[in-house]
Amino acid sequence: MELLRKLSEAAGVPGYEEEIRGLVKAELEGLVDELRTDVLGNVVGLKRGSGKSKNKKKVMLAAHMDEIGFLVRHIEKEGFLRIEPLGGFDPRVLLAERVVVHTSSGDLLGTIGAKPVHILTEEEKKKPVEIKDLFIDLGLPAEEVKRLVRVGDTVTMRQEFVEFGEVVSGKALDDRVGIYVMIEALRKVRDHQCDIYVVATTQEEVGLRGAKVSGFEVSPDVAIALDVTLACDVPGVNEAEQITKLGQGVAIKLKDAASISNPKLVRRLVELAEGNGIKYQLEILPRGGTDAGALQLTKEGVAAATVSVPTRNVHTVVEMAHKGDIQGAIDLVAAFLEVAHEGDYTL
Ligand code: CO
Numbered sequence: 001m002e003l004l005r006k007l008s009e010a011a012g013v014p015g016y017e018e019e020i021r022g023l024v025k026a027e028l029e030g031l032v033d034e035l036r037t038d039v040l041g042n043v044v045g046l047k048r049g050s051g052k053s054k055n056k057k058k059v060m061l062a063a064h065m066d067e068i069g070f071l072v073r074h075i076e077k078e079g080f081l082r083i084e085p086l087g088g089f090d091p092r093v094l095l096a097e098r099v100v101v102h103t104s105s106g107d108l109l110g111t112i113g114a115k116p117v118h119i120l121t122e123e124e125k126k127k128p129v130e131i132k133d134l135f136i137d138l139g140l141p142a143e144e145v146k147r148l149v150r151v152g153d154t155v156t157m158r159q160e161f162v163e164f165g166e167v168v169s170g171k172a173l174d175d176r177v178g179i180y181v182m183i184e185a186l187r188k189v190r191d192h193q194c195d196i197y198v199v200a201t202t203q204e205e206v207g208l209r210g211a212k213v214s215g216f217e218v219s220p221d222v223a224i225a226l227d228v229t230l231a232c233d234v235p236g237v238n239e240a241e242q243i244t245k246l247g248q249g250v251a252i253k254l255k256d257a258a259s260i261s262n263p264k265l266v267r268r269l270v271e272l273a274e275g276n277g278i279k280y281q282l283e284i285l286p287r288g289g290t291d292a293g294a295l296q297l298t299k300e301g302v303a304a305a306t307v308s309v310p311t312r313n314v315h316t317v318v319e320m321a322h323k324g325d326i327q328g329a330i331d332l333v334a335a336f337l338e339v340a341h342e343g344d345y346t347l
Pocket residue numbers: 174205315
């Protein structure tokens with residue numbers, strides 16, 4: 001899990017993925033035959049298959065590198081920073097967190113604050129906190145802040161990756177766990193006839209933007225997005241609304257708000273899970289989407305599905321995934337890559 005730790009703790013808000021991209025490229029280097037980065041920052045690796053045919057099938061795995069974060073929007077005259085979100089944050093989970101502001105002269109630590117509860121009026125107490133109410137405190141004099149920080153500097157949450165119980169927990173498991181699954185599945189796969197494209201995408205959290213262009217570039221026959229999904233198996237949520245349960249296996253997505261998984265591809269994944277003794281659950285996510293949504297609509301259409309890792313507390317700094325589910329995802333994806341040259345997914 002050392003690799004997952006490094007991936008989780010690295011910075012990379014949408015559009016500014018350089019730190020995480022460096023890590024991913026270094027890791028893929030020895031595992032692929034070709035490696036390139038495109039204009040939007042997607043990392044595209046190719047591992048050639050053993051198939052002899054001229055039109056060897058192309059399978060694309062996509063996991064997004066970006067994490068939700070902020071840009072510095074405004075610097076108050078007292079030196080506090082106002083922030084613009086990149087991706088969907090629940091403002092309630094931001095208060096009292098630590099952040100890192102990435103400036104041209106280095107990283108600065110800070111805290112997220114708001115008007116203290118002790119001095120809120122009764123009216124103010126009833127209103128939910130909004131991102132515009134929040135500010136970053138760098139613990140520096142105003143002149144110092146103005147010298148070091150620029151509007152547009154990026155801000156990431158600061159959180160240590162930890163392992164406890166049967167789980168891992170930290171920031172940006174969405175979707176560094178998908179990157180981890182992609183890399184480990186590539187390490188695991190043995191003989192494969194199809195060409196495997198592993199793509200670490202950018203800007204997923206702001207609308208699947210990296211996947212849109214990398215799908216066009218690769219033009220795959222089959223695409224699998226690797227991402228987290230909600231595990232709402234917590235007190236107060238009835239069973240019908242839990243989506244997935246932590247520890248109950250890798251999730252094979254049937255639909256979310258951005259895509260309906262190719263049913264033949266879903267059937268294949270289910271057969272592989274059952275045939276290889278991999279615990280799995282089927283997932284229907286009412287809101288949200290993955291790179292599969294963009295990949296499916298590439299050119300004249302691509303057979304696409306999502307393999308998900310059930311995750312609690314998604315889009316917080318205490319995202320939590322089960323080690324068994326992560327391994328299940330790796331095993332399922334590796335098994336699929338070995339047989340991906342078979343079958344026709346045209347509906
Ligand atoms: Co997300």
